[in-house]
Amino acid sequence: MTARGIETYFDIEPVEDAMLETPVPVVDLDVAERNIRRWQARCDQLGLANRPHVKTHKLTGLARFQMDVGARGICVQKLGEAEVMADAGISDILMTFNVVGAPKLKRLAALARRTSISLVADNAEVVAGIGAAGRSAGREIDILVECETGAGRNGVQSPLKARELALLIDRTEGARYSGLMTYPATGTRTAAAAILTEARDLIADAGLETHVVSTGGSPEMWSDEGLGVATEYRAGTYVYFDRSLIATGACTHSDCALMVRTTVVSVPTEDRAILDAGSKALTSDLIGLQDFGCVPDLEDARVYKLNEEHGYLDISGTDRKPKVGDVLDVLPNHACPVSNLFDRVALSQGGKLLGLTRVDARGLVW
Amino acid sequence: MTARGIETYFDIEPVEDAMLETPVPVVDLDVAERNIRRWQARCDQLGLANRPHVKTHKLTGLARFQMDVGARGICVQKLGEAEVMADAGISDILMTFNVVGAPKLKRLAALARRTSISLVADNAEVVAGIGAAGRSAGREIDILVECETGAGRNGVQSPLKARELALLIDRTEGARYSGLMTYPATGTRTAAAAILTEARDLIADAGLETHVVSTGGSPEMWSDEGLGVATEYRAGTYVYFDRSLIATGACTHSDCALMVRTTVVSVPTEDRAILDAGSKALTSDLIGLQDFGCVPDLEDARVYKLNEEHGYLDISGTDRKPKVGDVLDVLPNHACPVSNLFDRVALSQGGKLLGLTRVDARGLVW
Numbered sequence: 001m002t003a004r005g006i007e008t009y010f011d012i013e014p015v016e017d018a019m020l021e022t023p024v025p026v027v028d029l030d031v032a033e034r035n036i037r038r039w040q041a042r043c044d045q046l047g048l049a050n051r052p053h054v055k056t057h058k059l060t061g062l063a064r065f066q067m068d069v070g071a072r073g074i075c076v077q078k079l080g081e082a083e084v085m086a087d088a089g090i091s092d093i094l095m096t097f098n099v100v101g102a103p104k105l106k107r108l109a110a111l112a113r114r115t116s117i118s119l120v121a122d123n124a125e126v127v128a129g130i131g132a133a134g135r136s137a138g139r140e141i142d143i144l145v146e147c148e149t150g151a152g153r154n155g156v157q158s159p160l161k162a163r164e165l166a167l168l169i170d171r172t173e174g175a176r177y178s179g180l181m182t183y184p185a186t187g188t189r190t191a192a193a194a195i196l197t198e199a200r201d202l203i204a205d206a207g208l209e210t211h212v213v214s215t216g217g218s219p220e221m222w223s224d225e226g227l228g229v230a231t232e233y234r235a236g237t238y239v240y241f242d243r244s245l246i247a248t249g250a251c252t253h254s255d256c257a258l259m260v261r262t263t264v265v266s267v268p269t270e271d272r273a274i275l276d277a278g279s280k281a282l283t284s285d286l287i288g289l290q291d292f293g294c295v296p297d298l299e300d301a302r303v304y305k306l307n308e309e310h311g312y313l314d315i316s317g318t319d320r321k322p323k324v325g326d327v328l329d330v331l332p333n334h335a336c337p338v339s340n341l342f343d344r345v346a347l348s349q350g351g352k353l354l355g356l357t358r359v360d361a362r363g364l365v366w
Numbered sequence: 367m368t369a370r371g372i373e374t375y376f377d378i379e380p381v382e383d384a385m386l387e388t389p390v391p392v393v394d395l396d397v398a399e400r401n402i403r404r405w406q407a408r409c410d411q412l413g414l415a416n417r418p419h420v421k422t423h424k425l426t427g428l429a430r431f432q433m434d435v436g437a438r439g440i441c442v443q444k445l446g447e448a449e450v451m452a453d454a455g456i457s458d459i460l461m462t463f464n465v466v467g468a469p470k471l472k473r474l475a476a477l478a479r480r481t482s483i484s485l486v487a488d489n490a491e492v493v494a495g496i497g498a499a500g501r502s503a504g505r506e507i508d509i510l511v512e513c514e515t516g517a518g519r520n521g522v523q524s525p526l527k528a529r530e531l532a533l534l535i536d537r538t539e540g541a542r543y544s545g546l547m548t549y550p551a552t553g554t555r556t557a558a559a560a561i562l563t564e565a566r567d568l569i570a571d572a573g574l575e576t577h578v579v580s581t582g583g584s585p586e587m588w589s590d591e592g593l594g595v596a597t598e599y600r601a602g603t604y605v606y607f608d609r610s611l612i613a614t615g616a617c618t619h620s621d622c623a624l625m626v627r628t629t630v631v632s633v634p635t636e637d638r639a640i641l642d643a644g645s646k647a648l649t650s651d652l653i654g655l656q657d658f659g660c661v662p663d664l665e666d667a668r669v670y671k672l673n674e675e676h677g678y679l680d681i682s683g684t685d686r687k688p689k690v691g692d693v694l695d696v697l698p699n700h701a702c703p704v705s706n707l708f709d710r711v712a713l714s715q716g717g718k719l720l721g722l723t724r725v726d727a728r729g730l731v732w
Contacts, residue, residue: 018469097642103384122632122634126631126690153634156634157635264466265463265520266492266521276463276464324464324489336674341706
């Protein structure tokens with residue numbers, strides 16, 4: 001399907017530029033659209049199914065746009081995100097997080113009745129739960145076996161264990177083995193590919209077909225390394241990019257679509273300005289970086305400290321001293337948890353503020 | 367006023383224990399009530415007005431309970447919090463953050479028409495804005511001069527500058543000078559008291575009365591140091607306490623009222639369990655600590671890493687290995703930004719889960 005203008009995917013409450021309150025994330029739809037199309041083109045070229053992770057933006061509008069540009073489906077990290085995305089009409093949803101516990105399995109069964117949801121598992125308890133949910137929904141729920149490939153997070157610990165779990169899934173009524181999934185740590189894609197290939201071949205020898213081999217990650221999205229075995233790619237942050245992805249080389253400043261608009265509320269000394277964005281707007285995520293964000297329009301200034309509502313800007317190194325009332329856009333270290341802090345984000349297009357839209361997949365939903 | 371039972375201050379949606387989904391903050395109302403009453407008793411004993419900072423809990427129910435137990439008023443950090451608290455019937459509100467910009471000043475004027483809101487300022491632009499809002503509201507808005515006393519954040523930089531700003535406020539129609547405010551850094555209360563005393567005396571010499579000298583901070587709330595000059599105290603985190611305040615000696619584990627309930631979703635190795643609470647539930651706040659929280663029921667385990675939805679638990683040092691499906695309560699490093707992440711928190715009393723209540727002052731409001 002050819003996507004309509006990206007702005008038509010959102011319910012927008014118009015706001016004049018001068019009346020936009022800070023702190024607030026502002027998403028440049030032109031940049032986001034370029035990022036989405038460029039990544040889709042690369043996936044098409046590689047013959048990889050594109051399954052964007054919507055945890056980054058939590059916006060049904062952007063998810064539907066990603067689908068219309070060519071995504072195979074979406075990836076979510078929790079049931080609440082899946083429910084909201086299903087409500088918005090997205091029918092191919094992979095949840096890359098173990099579902100555990102009676103209340104969540106009940107919700108999973110309800111979701112499975114109305115949409116195509118698939119899941120991951122790395123242990124027998126999760127497989128049993130998903131199977132029960134599938135039986136309750138009257139269908140088989142697809143499960144990818146999550147494999148440890150170097151990140152030291154979830155995942156079965158060897159190709160043999162992957163085969164064992166695939167066979168268990170195959171024996172579990174209400175569940176269907178559909179493939180393998182990993183989130184590779186940076187620099188481990190070749191090693192990950194070897195593990196996934198071995199697991200796939202072992203599972204084939206056992207008589208099961210691996211339809212999907214799902215890998216992901218924005219930091220190394222442009223690298224071809226170890227992609228041979230993969231059938232699909234999950235990237236999330238690429239929609240907005242952020243300061244951490246500039247550091248990994250995945251993008252440049254001009255690719256960053258989400259900035260947190262702030263106001264200078266105090267300039268108590270020549271060396272320091274205080275912004276109205278602290279850890280409740282920018283988060284304390286450092287992910288290996290120095291400082292809690294940067295101000296592209298004030299390159300020599302440093303966001304060196306945050307309190308909950310205060311951002312500390314070191315202006316000792318800049319000649320252009322900000323004044324109280326100045327509006328400064330801060331590029332956050334990590335875009336994903338910023339989206340999670342705000343009930344609404346602002347959208348801009350063609351250099352013009354369109355207004356505010358609701359971050360519809362955040363909040364009440366676990 | 368004698369407060370009613372604390373649980374009656376909340377709209378509660380009942381939830382059975384087995385149906386409570388994770389991750390979710392659970393507030394022990396017995397512990398919170400004990401913290402609130404103990405701190406009120408100390409303020410009464412010292413003759414200090416108690417002005418709790420509601421940014422910690424963002425719950426109108428707890429704020430109204432704090433008022434009924436004896437608080438003089440409340441403290442907020444942004445207009446949205448003030449608006450919601452005013453809607454809940456709280457009429458004495460101090461906002462300890464510079465108000466800047468036309469949209470916020472318009473909201474301030476509307477608030478000033480219907481409640482007693484006072485503010486802080488550390489610069490002339492903020493005074494001018496508040497004065498204009500006061501004139502628009504047809505009343506004088508009280509302003510405390512924020513003083514730098516060692517924290518290196520906001521504040522006028524000397525007692526002479528405090529006098530200068532107090533006189534400016536006095537000359538500004540729509541504004542009234544009412545006193546001094548500081549947020550002292552840990553270990554600076556004696557130095558802060560000297561600065562505040564000098565400022566107060568200079569301002570008295572200039573013919574203005576300082577009605578309020580407001581200090582605050584939970585880390586040193588039990589210390590008498592430098593309190594002589596203060597007329598009121600702002601503490602926020604003391605309602606819940608947290609891991610960081612155990613580290614400062616302000617509380618013990620048994621004083622901590624907010625825990626994040628999590629579920630073990632994977633035990634991929636003998637050394638590692640994965641919880642369903644990551645930085646989107648616990649925040650990345652370290653505030654000087656090692657690890658991202660602790661599990662009091664599993665003392666030898668360490669929350670050594672977070673991703674957005676994954677919490678990494680090092681279980682190599684414990685003999686009681688958790689299993690998939692186990693529910694573990696995590697004590698967060700910093701309670702305040704955790705409240706800010708959840709639209710609802712669970713309440714318990716007498717060891718029994720009461721249900722969920724809305725965090726009514728978070729979210730849409732800046």
